[in-house]
Amino acid sequence: MTEQKRRVAVIGGGITGLTAAFFLQQEARKQKLPLEIVLIEASHRLGGSIQTVKKDDFIIERGPDSFFAKDQVVVDLSKQLGIEDQLISNSPGKSYVAINNQLSPIPKGSILGIPTEILPFAKSDAISWSGKLRTACDLLLPPSDISQDQSLGKFLRKRFGEETVENLIEPILSGAYSGDIDLLSLHETLPNLSNACRKHRSVIKGIQKETSKLKEGANGYSYLTLKDGLESLIDALEQALEMAIIYKSVRVQSITKSKDKIILSLNNQHSIFVDGVIVATSHQMATKLFEREGILKSLLDIPVNSFATVSMIFPHNTIKKAFDGYGFFVSRSSEYSITACSLTHRKWPHKVPGDYEVIKSYVGRAGDESIVELSDSEIEKIVLQDLKSTLKVAGKPIHTVVSRFKKAMPIYTIGHQKRVEQAKKELHESYPTIRLAGNAYEGFSLTDCILQGENAAKEVIASIFQKELCL
Numbered sequence: 476m477t478e479q480k481r482r483v484a485v486i487g488g489g490i491t492g493l494t495a496a497f498f499l500q501q502e503a504r505k506q507k508l509p510l511e512i513v514l515i516e517a518s519h520r521l522g523g524s525i526q527t528v529k530k531d532d533f534i535i536e537r538g539p540d541s542f543f544a545k546d547q548v549v550v551d552l553s554k555q556l557g558i559e560d561q562l563i564s565n566s567p568g569k570s571y572v573a574i575n576n577q578l579s580p581i582p583k584g585s586i587l588g589i590p591t592e593i594l595p596f597a598k599s600d601a602i603s604w605s606g607k608l609r610t611a612c613d614l615l616l617p618p619s620d621i622s623q624d625q626s627l628g629k630f631l632r633k634r635f636g637e638e639t640v641e642n643l644i645e646p647i648l649s650g651a652y653s654g655d656i657d658l659l660s661l662h663e664t665l666p667n668l669s670n671a672c673r674k675h676r677s678v679i680k681g682i683q684k685e686t687s688k689l690k691e692g693a694n695g696y697s698y699l700t701l702k703d704g705l706e707s708l709i710d711a712l713e714q715a716l717e718m719a720i721i722y723k724s725v726r727v728q729s730i731t732k733s734k735d736k737i738i739l740s741l742n743n744q745h746s747i748f749v750d751g752v753i754v755a756t757s758h759q760m761a762t763k764l765f766e767r768e769g770i771l772k773s774l775l776d777i778p779v780n781s782f783a784t785v786s787m788i789f790p791h792n793t794i795k796k797a798f799d800g801y802g803f804f805v806s807r808s809s810e811y812s813i814t815a816c817s818l819t820h821r822k823w824p825h826k827v828p829g830d831y832e833v834i835k836s837y838v839g840r841a842g843d844e845s846i847v848e849l850s851d852s853e854i855e856k857i858v859l860q861d862l863k864s865t866l867k868v869a870g871k872p873i874h875t876v877v878s879r880f881k882k883a884m885p886i887y888t889i890g891h892q893k894r895v896e897q898a899k900k901e902l903h904e905s906y907p908t909i910r911l912a913g914n915a916y917e918g919f920s921l922t923d924c925i926l927q928g929e930n931a932a933k934e935v936i937a938s939i940f941q942k943e944l945c946l
């Protein structure tokens with residue numbers, strides 16, 4: 476096609492950037508393109524939010540720990556990297572929710588707290604009889620008009636009533652999507668639910684029909700992780716990037732252009748000249764990189780949330796409560812600082828040696844993130860107090876890992892899609908060979924990030940080599 480070498484930079488070495496670099500390499504090999512790939516990561520390590528701590532025989536995930544088993548995207552990537560034999564699944568376990576400081580099981584068959592099986596919901600002690608009847612109204616109500624984006628919280632309250640939303644749905648959604656559900660966008664947060672609602676009058680019926688093939692076991696779906704922790708995926712990607720030059724501890728400070736090249740100014744006083752770029756940093760950083768150009772300002776309207784994870788290792792039999800769950804969520808009616816917690820030794824037994832018990836808790840809610848600013852020992856004290864009250868934990872942890880994720884989780888509020896479209900349009904007009912990818916744009920799960928990285932790689936290659944053909 477062309478003899479002239481082209482250079483593409485990927486900014487950010489989290490899962491999105493690494494995947495983007497990997498697919499740039501795959502495409503270049505497939506199409507025999509003369510491509511040079513440069514990956515620039517500000518931190519001394521790759522992986523971004525994916526951080527696995529290995530201590531003795533314990534495997535502790537500071538950030539994400541798993542993905543849906545049905546998300547073929549991560550499985551396919553693992554296959555391409557030759558690590559599919561390291562994938563481990565768990566069987567779905569029971570989850571609880573703390574309502575008024577008391578733990579109640581989430582009714583079997585619930586999806587994101589939305590009941591889909593009548594009998595377990597009818598028997599549940601999480602909702603009063605009047606609340607249950609109000610929820611059943613969803614089966615009779617006329618279809619909701621969801622042609623326009625709207626508040627997820629308001630939509631759910633209209634369909635199911637206040638109590639089921641507050642006790643079952645809000646605790647799960649606000650944890651999973653790290654935002655106030657009344658501000659979250661229905662279309663962007665739960666696109667599958669929106670699709671189900673377009674086809675079915677009742678939300679419950681819609682979910683039942685659309686998910687019947689996917690559902691497995693007790694509380695929804697099973698999950699996958701990697702035997703030695705999710706950082707194995709990062710290591711495998713780094714190793715596979717034979718064509719890429721990787722710079723660590725180098726920060727891109729700005730992006731500008733000369734006549735036919737894009738200039739990346741680095742914090743080490745150097746500049747790199749490239750033909751295409753994939754910006755796989757946070758959206759706030761992306762805006763900063765184009766500050767001189769004054770574009771991407773709509774991205775600043777995407778709010779972000781801060782939270783911390785606290786993993787505690789306890790000796791055998793520290794949890795005194797008879798508890799058969801994998802973990803619990805916390806409703807706003809409870810007084811706990813923990814927003815969710817999972818029992819790693821039960822969810823992922825291979826990560827915990829012997830009879831130890833490991834509990835991973837999350838703290839920091841949308842609108843109340845001050846706890847993240849406290850010292851490790853203060854956070855540890857607060858979490859331990861909550862665990863004593865909920866799980867009757869008797870004793871102190873022998874080791875604790877506190878991890879902060881400041882302004883790390885974008886919140887997909889109403890109007891999100893328009894903000895992203897506006898930014899991408901501006902970028903395309905000024906820089907046709909640059910793409911944005913990452914957890915602030917088209918979903919923040921690992922699957923979403925991998926898909927965005929792959930798409931960005933294909934688009935940048937097409938834009939660079941297509942441009943050349945036209946010359």
Ligand SMILES: Cc1cc2nc3c(=O)[nH]c(=O)nc-3n(C[C@H](O)[C@H](O)[C@H](O)COP(=O)(O)OP(=O)(O)OC[C@H]3O[C@@H](n4cnc5c(N)ncnc54)[C@H](O)[C@@H]3O)c2cc1C
Nearest residue numbers: 487489490491517523524538539540541727913914920921
């Ligand atoms: C605590 C936590 C738990 C989660 N749990 C799950 C889960 O179980 N399952 C799931 O699917 N998802 C989960 N997620 C979401 C998912 O992990 C993230 O959305 C995803 O990892 C984000 O990846 P990313 O590459 O887009 O961004 P990041 O991981 O944030 O990576 C961005 C990278 O860009 C670098 N960078 C920033 N600025 C510059 C610059 N100027 N120059 C060079 N480099 C720069 C940063 O140092 C960073 O390494 C979780 C997230 C968190 C925080």
